[in-house]
Amino acid sequence: MFAFYSLLVYIVYALLRRGPPPLPPPQGPDAFSAEPARRRKLWPELPELDSSSESDRDNGTEEEEAGPDSGFLEDAATPLTEFLSLKREAAEGKLCPADTEALGGKLPDSPLISVMSHLLSFLEHYGQMQRLQEQAGEYRSLLRREERRRRKQLRMLRRAYRQRVQDKLSLIESLEGVICEQQNVMETLHGMKPPSACPLSPCPPVTPVGVHRLVESISALQGERNKLLEEITGLREQLEEGEKERQQLAGSFGLQVQELKQQIEEREEELRRLRTGMGVTDSEKRIHNLTVENEGLKQSLSVTQGLLQQLATVSAQPSAMLAKENEGLRSRVQHLETSLQQKVEELVGLEGQASAMQWRKEQEVRRLDERIQKLQLALETQQNRPPDVQYVTQTVEVESPTTLRSLVEAEERNRGLQEQLCSQGERCQRLAEQLQGSEEVTAGLRDKISAYECEITKLREELLREISHLEAQKEEAVKEASECSEQHLEQLREQLTGVQRRLATLQPILKGMKTSYSSLRSQVRDFSEFYEAAIREARRQMCSAASEASEASRDLQWKYQHEVLLRKKYHAHLVELKGNIRVLCRLKPVTEVDQREGEVSTAVSTEPGSDSSLTARYKGKERTFELDKVFLPEATQEEVFLEIEPLVLSCLDGYNVCIFAYGQTGSGKTYTMEGVPEDPGINQRALQALYQEMEAREGLWKYSVSLSVVEIYNEVIRDLLGKEPQEKLDIKLNPDGSGQLHVPGLTSVEVQGLREIRKMLSLGKRNRATYCTNMNERSSRSHALLTVTITGTNCSTGTKTSGKLNLVDLAGSERVWKSGAQGERLKEAQNINKSLLALGEVIQALRAKQGHVPFRNSKLTYLLQDSLGKGNKTVMMVQISLLEKNAGETMCSLKFAQRVCKVELGPASRRIDSWGRSEL
Numbered sequence: 001m002f003a004f005y006s007l008l009v010y011i012v013y014a015l016l017r018r019g020p021p022p023l024p025p026p027q028g029p030d031a032f033s034a035e036p037a038r039r040r041k042l043w044p045e046l047p048e049l050d051s052s053s054e055s056d057r058d059n060g061t062e063e064e065e066a067g068p069d070s071g072f073l074e075d076a077a078t079p080l081t082e083f084l085s086l087k088r089e090a091a092e093g094k095l096c097p098a099d100t101e102a103l104g105g106k107l108p109d110s111p112l113i114s115v116m117s118h119l120l121s122f123l124e125h126y127g128q129m130q131r132l133q134e135q136a137g138e139y140r141s142l143l144r145r146e147e148r149r150r151r152k153q154l155r156m157l158r159r160a161y162r163q164r165v166q167d168k169l170s171l172i173e174s175l176e177g178v179i180c181e182q183q184n185v186m187e188t189l190h191g192m193k194p195p196s197a198c199p200l201s202p203c204p205p206v207t208p209v210g211v212h213r214l215v216e217s218i219s220a221l222q223g224e225r226n227k228l229l230e231e232i233t234g235l236r237e238q239l240e241e242g243e244k245e246r247q248q249l250a251g252s253f254g255l256q257v258q259e260l261k262q263q264i265e266e267r268e269e270e271l272r273r274l275r276t277g278m279g280v281t282d283s284e285k286r287i288h289n290l291t292v293e294n295e296g297l298k299q300s301l302s303v304t305q306g307l308l309q310q311l312a313t314v315s316a317q318p319s320a321m322l323a324k325e326n327e328g329l330r331s332r333v334q335h336l337e338t339s340l341q342q343k344v345e346e347l348v349g350l351e352g353q354a355s356a357m358q359w360r361k362e363q364e365v366r367r368l369d370e371r372i373q374k375l376q377l378a379l380e381t382q383q384n385r386p387p388d389v390q391y392v393t394q395t396v397e398v399e400s401p402t403t404l405r406s407l408v409e410a411e412e413r414n415r416g417l418q419e420q421l422c423s424q425g426e427r428c429q430r431l432a433e434q435l436q437g438s439e440e441v442t443a444g445l446r447d448k449i450s451a452y453e454c455e456i457t458k459l460r461e462e463l464l465r466e467i468s469h470l471e472a473q474k475e476e477a478v479k480e481a482s483e484c485s486e487q488h489l490e491q492l493r494e495q496l497t498g499v500q501r502r503l504a505t506l507q508p509i510l511k512g513m514k515t516s517y518s519s520l521r522s523q524v525r526d527f528s529e530f531y532e533a534a535i536r537e538a539r540r541q542m543c544s545a546a547s548e549a550s551e552a553s554r555d556l557q558w559k560y561q562h563e564v565l566l567r568k569k570y571h572a573h574l575v576e577l578k579g580n581i582r583v584l585c586r587l588k589p590v591t592e593v594d595q596r597e598g599e600v601s602t603a604v605s606t607e608p609g610s611d612s613s614l615t616a617r618y619k620g621k622e623r624t625f626e627l628d629k630v631f632l633p634e635a636t637q638e639e640v641f642l643e644i645e646p647l648v649l650s651c652l653d654g655y656n657v658c659i660f661a662y663g664q665t666g667s668g669k670t671y672t673m674e675g676v677p678e679d680p681g682i683n684q685r686a687l688q689a690l691y692q693e694m695e696a697r698e699g700l701w702k703y704s705v706s707l708s709v710v711e712i713y714n715e716v717i718r719d720l721l722g723k724e725p726q727e728k729l730d731i732k733l734n735p736d737g738s739g740q741l742h743v744p745g746l747t748s749v750e751v752q753g754l755r756e757i758r759k760m761l762s763l764g765k766r767n768r769a770t771y772c773t774n775m776n777e778r779s780s781r782s783h784a785l786l787t788v789t790i791t792g793t794n795c796s797t798g799t800k801t802s803g804k805l806n807l808v809d810l811a812g813s814e815r816v817w818k819s820g821a822q823g824e825r826l827k828e829a830q831n832i833n834k835s836l837l838a839l840g841e842v843i844q845a846l847r848a849k850q851g852h853v854p855f856r857n858s859k860l861t862y863l864l865q866d867s868l869g870k871g872n873k874t875v876m877m878v879q880i881s882l883l884e885k886n887a888g889e890t891m892c893s894l895k896f897a898q899r900v901c902k903v904e905l906g907p908a909s910r911r912i913d914s915w916g917r918s919e920l
């Protein structure tokens with residue numbers, strides 16, 4: 001399994017290292033061969049393309065032209081293929097157990113094989129693409145070479161043709177010259193014109209035979225000339241043909257190039273898709289390709305449909321035009337008919353008017369006639385009455401005056417009647433005149449009517465003519481339109497059949513595509529199911545592997561714990577054998593401040609092979625010191641802590657441990673014990689390690705941790721965690737009768753976690769007295785004592801342990817004259833030195849195994865009595881400076897360290913209750 005993953009990682013790394021392949025060089029037509037199988041599926045009607053690509057392959061170009069990239073891919077793929085085949089064989093049980101073991105013991109999971117198979121197929125595809133690109137480049141260059149060769153040939157041919165034409169033309173010219181000369185001679189012979197000088201040849205003798213010969217020669221020359229001309233025409237035709245051929249070739253080349261370009265673009269597109277779709281599976285890519293082709297086909301289908309629609313509209317167009325024309329004609333005819341109707345109506349109106357007038361006139365004439373007749377009758381009647389009048393007159397003459405009067409009256413009446421008659425006659429005359437006038441009007445009207453009628457007839461004829469003309473036009477138009485539409489329809493039908501044929505050819509492709517698409521879809525669906533199943537299986541296997549691993553890890557954990565306990569036991573033995581007081585020395589590096597001040601010369605050197613000895617030089621004398629461990633200036637805080645970690649952790653087992661940093665002021669004591677926020681020192685790391693160990697022992701032991709921080713400043717104990725840090729505290733014997741010391745009123749905080757501890761430590765640091773001296777700009781002017789008391793209870797046995805860890809950052813020893821201390825600072829320095837002296841004395845006494853150890857000489861030694869005495873573990877971290885200017889202090893510190901080194905505290909002892917048993 002490991003080998004498998006390594007291989008996979010190698011391939012991925014190799015791919016990433018190589019980056020994306022360079023863009024393909026100009027490609028040739030062999031891009032067709034990139035995916036022959038797919039093309040064969042999609043374009044079965046193009047077998048020649050496939051065959052060409054096949055022939056290319058047969059020629060062995062594929063094998064020969066494998067470039068560096070494909071070689072690299074093959075390099076990458078070959079072991080993978082071998083590995084997979086081996087795995088498969090192993091899975092089928094063909095492989096011997098040794099081989100199976102060589103493969104990593106376990107057989108790979110099926111999803112992994114499938115994933116690798118996909119990767120393989122991708123690699124194969126990738127390699128194939130590379131090869132195809134190279135082949136394309138090759139083919140393209142071949143094509144270019146061929147084109148150049150053909151052009152050259154063509155140029156040469158053209159030149160040769162031109163040369164030949166030139167020759168022939170010059171020959172014709174010369175022949176023409178000869179002909180012209182002969183003609184001149186002939187003309188001269190015939191006496192048409194005097195012989196003209198011919199520069200080409202002298203005139204032949206003028207005889208009839210000569211003339212005949214000349215004529216013959218002229219005709220022969222003319223025949224030759226004609227032949228030459230024919231030849232020239234042939235040559236010209238050849239030239240034209242050659243030109244045509246060239247153009248055709250150029251056109252075909254252009255087409256080929258165009259086609260190739262298209263193919264190249266297609267290939268590039270495909271390549272791009274391949275490149276971008278590195279993570280996409282082959283089936284998805286195929287689906288994508290098919291979808292794109294499907295889209296193209298759909299588009300062509302829609303185009304065809306559009307064409308069909310267009311055809312339908314085009315076929316509908318002539319009939320629409322005809323209908324339109326028809327409509328126009330119809331409206332025109334209607335217009336003419338309405339105008340005719342109007343005219344007819346007008347005519348009828350006029351006729352009506354005329355007849356009405358005539359009737360009226362006739363009526364009037366009739367009335368007048370009647371009146372005239374009446375009047376004539378009346379006149380006649382009057383004229384027929386004279387005898388009466390005469391009678392009356394006679395009677396008047398005879399009879400009386402009355403009768404006379406009546407006669408007169410009758411005469412008057414007669415006169416009146418005559419007048420009336422006259423007037424009637426006049427009137428009659430007038431009426432006759434009127435009648436005549438009206439008869440004239442009537443005649444005029446009649447003329448008008450007849451004119452109207454003529455006009456109407458004319459209009460009617462015109463209309464009929466026009467209608468017939470229009471109908472003829474209409475027929476013609478209809479005929480024309482039908483012919484045109486038929487032609488159009490024919491064309492459209494042809495197009496339609498073409499389209500249908502194309503559709504028919506496309507249909508199986510589309511069908512095939514659809515089936516392949518659906519099969520691909522189902523494959524993809526199946527693949528996703530298969531993939532999910534594979535993932536499920538892989539998860540299940542992972543879970544089982546994880547559970548196996550967790551069981552194994554539990555086992556390992558148990559073993560580890562056991563080992564740790566053993567290691568601790570042996571370490572404790574070792575420490576006991578070594579002695580329970582250990583002296584470590586840390587060299588402070590030359591700081592930037594020192595460099596700025598120009599203090600770079602050192603007085604301390606270490607031996608390359610040894611990590612426990614160093615040599616100090618002072619006043620020309622060198623002295624070598626042997627200590628438990630020397631930390632070089634470049635040693636890290638972690639390295640320092642790792643050295644004392646076991647001692648620290650032994651507190652949990654009930655040991656009292658004291659770690660104190662000793663050294664001149666500014667030598668790095670506080671740095672080593674407290675550290676800096678970004679790189680904490682022993683204090684924080686010790687507490688962290690204790691908590692980690694407590695967590696690891698959870699369930700076995702129960703621990704409680706309490707913390708107190710004191711400072712001894714000017715021989716006064718101060719509680720740095722108390723509410724009143726300035727309050728003086730004292731050291732007393734514990735009233736519980738255990739004989740141990742205790743500080744009444746000292747704040748001991750039971751802490752639950754590291755965060756609380758950090759808070760307490762920062763509070764203590766804030767409350768600690770520090771001032772600036774010549775030696776250190778933030779010098780600790782007191783001894784700081786961090787005491788961690790850990791009481792533990794064994795959950796199964798009930799054994800109780802109590803361990804104490806004292807982490808002491810001593811105040812810096814200093815030479816008063818050098819530090820420039822005065823007043824309060826001087827007093828501080830004196831107290832510091834006094835307490836350090838007391839510490840020296842205590843160690844001296846311990847070393848001398850004196851019965852009395854002067855612990856009470858200083859508050860520091862008194863307070864550390866529990867941790868410095870017999871049966872305790874002590875670590876002194878001596879801090880020294882490398883610089884020559886501090887060589888005196890360095891020598892003092894090292895001498896003190898050497899003294900401590902010789903102290904024997906005896907075997908360390910655990911603080912366990914009376915019923916407890918040792919656990920180690």
Ligand SMILES: Nc1ncnc2c1ncn2[C@@H]1O[C@H](COP(=O)(O)OP(=O)(O)OP(=O)(O)O)[C@@H](O)[C@H]1O
Pocket residue numbers: 587588589591633663664665666667668669670671672776778779780781810811812813879
């Ligand atoms: N190993 C070291 N690596 C880097 N810097 C250090 C190292 N040791 C000490 N220093 C730097 O030297 C300076 C003095 O160190 P520090 O205050 O720890 O000295 P000190 O011995 O505690 O002095 P004092 O006794 O006066 O308190 C500090 O700025 C500290 O960061």
